[in-house]
Amino acid sequence: MNFQALATPAGGLGSVVADALVVVVPADGQAAVGDQALDAAVSGAVKSGDFERKAGRTLYLHGVEGLKSARVVLSASKDGSAKAFRSAVSQALALLKGRSVKHLAVALAGDAWTAAHAEALALAVEQAGYVYRHTKPSAEAVAMPAKVSLVTDKSGLAQARQGLAQGQAIASGVGFARELANRPANVCTPTFLGDEAKRLGKEFGLDVQVLDRKAIEKLGMGSFLSVTNGSEEPPRFIVMQYRGAGKKDAPVVLVGKGITFDTGGISIKPAAEMDEMKFDMGGAASVFGTMRAVGEIKPKVNVVGIVPACENMPSGRATKPGDVVTSMSGQTIEILNTDAEGRLILCDALTYAERFKPAAVVDIATLTGACVIALGHHHAGLFSPDDALADELIAASRRADDPCWRMPLDEEYDEALKSNFADMANVGSRAGGAITAAKFLQRYTKAFPWAHLDVAGVAYKGGANKGSTGRPVGLLTHFVLSRAGRKA
Known part of the structure; x- marks a missing residue:
């Protein structure tokens, strides 16, 4: 068009x-x-x-x-x-x-x-x-x-052209995210996402790495691997890098949850609406869409997109409630509920992000039903201990008309993750479930400014209008552009 x-x-x-x-x-x-x-x-x-x-x-x-x-x-x-x-x-x-x-x-x-x-x-x-x-x-x-x-x-032509070009790029990113998330899980597998990352890299000049199980094992990502154990589909750990600034400029890192289908594992979900769990890679889709938009706009900023991708399936090899696994950071996790798997793949991805010495890290995930109960389907949940970073993301959400709402991260919520058998449990009680999920992730973010977007309520719609929304590509792209503008 x-x-x-x-x-x-x-x-x-x-x-x-x-x-x-x-x-x-x-x-x-x-x-x-x-x-x-x-x-x-x-x-x-x-x-x-x-x-x-x-x-x-x-x-x-x-x-x-x-x-x-x-x-x-x-x-x-x-x-x-x-x-x-x-x-x-x-x-x-x-x-x-x-x-x-x-x-x-x-x-x-x-x-x-x-x-x-x-x-x-x-x-x-x-x-x-x-x-x-x-x-x-x-x-x-x-x-x-x-x-x-x-x-x-005539006086507004230049501004209009700039806005149209940026809007086209973001719209293409939103469309790409929607298309990835809408594809069924027997098509959009971790391997498919890896291939799409390589294709995106060739089209927009991104440096792309797609790590297989052997490479993931070598990195010591025991938490990530615990989720994929029950699936026949091989996992992929995808890293996409856009370099628009100097080599010494610290990048913005975006980490997207890439569960291409979530049965809940051994803690299996009810059958009703389980088909919608193909959308559990909505966070990953938004990272793909944002990297596409950034690749087209070409701002003067460095951006890294990280996607841990796998299925969460039950089988004789699947992780069981009560199992203890060791994350890449060396911290141990008692898995009380295998359906709280998103945080288990994200924590290793957050640890991996440290190697880039990032200026900021934002993870994006369809993480908890509790966030949907709290905020419904209009606002994404925003969690961050960093006021400046949270303010940046809120400002970006307003510019993009892609709203988010800041949620608490008080240290008292951390008590719910105590375990008798590991450094932490992967879930707490039902009360404040979106917050305790964010507190779990926070334990892996001491090395950099960090924010978490829980997009479970906004990344897709159910019912008669079932389908991906492509959110929060707009928010993330505006956040990246604001970082480029701040540097300029």
């Missing part, structure tokens, strides 16, 4: 030549569109009761006299923010679905464009056009415009 910034013609929006023109009209006020024919159309629609300037309202107009675009969609946004604009564009795209629109033009009435609006446009179009078809060839592809033009005055 070709995105472009288009200067408003001398004759105004009425002179824009496109198959469809979407005009986003902020609901808070009566700002004129600035084009005589369009203003008359808006005024007439409001007077007739066909259109209200209330958030979420849309109106389709065809063949309006004085307009060169055959189709016009009016879409009211809550306010002039990029977030509200994205929602309004999504509503307009839904109204245009099924119509022959090869060139779509989008304009914002009554407010100034920012790069954030341009980025929001690219993301709205990506979301509207995504259809999973890999194992469902009967699914109809959504007909999307070949060209999308953001109409703005």
Whole structure:
């Protein structure tokens, strides 16, 4: 798809030549569109009761006299923010679905464009056009415009182009993450993820290492290996490096949980909705998507993506409740529940991250159902003992419209992980389960600034709309870009 910034013609929006023109009209006020024919159309629609300037309202107009675009969609946004604009564009795209629109033009009435609006446009179009078809060839592809033009005055062209380019890269990363997570577990295996990392490396110039079981054993990752013991699928430990800054510049490290299917192991899950456990590699998918976006944007910062990938299956070789394993750090773990496996693969990956002497490490995982109970499906859970790092991530989440909420990490929660037979247990009581999971991971992060994102409630949807969301690729990409900007 070709995105472009288009200067408003001398004759105004009425002179824009496109198959469809979407005009986003902020609901808070009566700002004129600035084009005589369009203003008359808006005024007439409001007077007739066909259109209200209330958030979420849309109106389709065809063949309006004085307009060169055959189709016009009016879409009211809550306010002039990029977030509200994205929602309004999504509503307009839904109204245009099924119509022959090869060139779509989008304009914002009554407010100034920012790069954030341009980025929001690219993301709205990506979301509207995504259809999973890999194992469902009967699914109809959504007909999307070949060209999308953001109409703005000449002074805003450079900013619009920058925002569109960044938005396209993030949208591609989100789409890539969704595609990986949506594939069934018999397709998206640890080996498949390793191959995808190599392909990504060739396309975007990333240095990629994919370690097999023998190499993982050599590293002493006993905790990671304890999860994969029951599976016939071989594990993979994937390391992707993007080098956009100097060799001596400390990298940002992103660690994604890559459980390609989670039965719970010997502590087996109930059958209902177990199919959704193919999404348990949502954290890994977001790291892949972010590395793709970063590879396209090419910011001046070093980034490392780490993905421990395996299945969690029951068998005669599977780890049992009560077993004690030794992590790469040398700390021992009593495994009380084999369904608390994400932390067991992440802890060894966090230890491995030390070798990069990172400026910051963020791990991303569909880690606990407890986080879904606490925050629902809107906010990801953010845990960090580092106030500055937490503030950075929250700011990035706001810029990306990819929200997270900071959760506590008080030392009192650590008491729940005491064990009589090892340095720690892998679970505590049900109370505060998302927090004790984060406290477990914190024991492996003393060497660097660290944050944990529990994305169990936001990485995918269940039910009739089952599928990956691609979150939090937007948050992570904006965090990486903020690090590049801070250095500059």
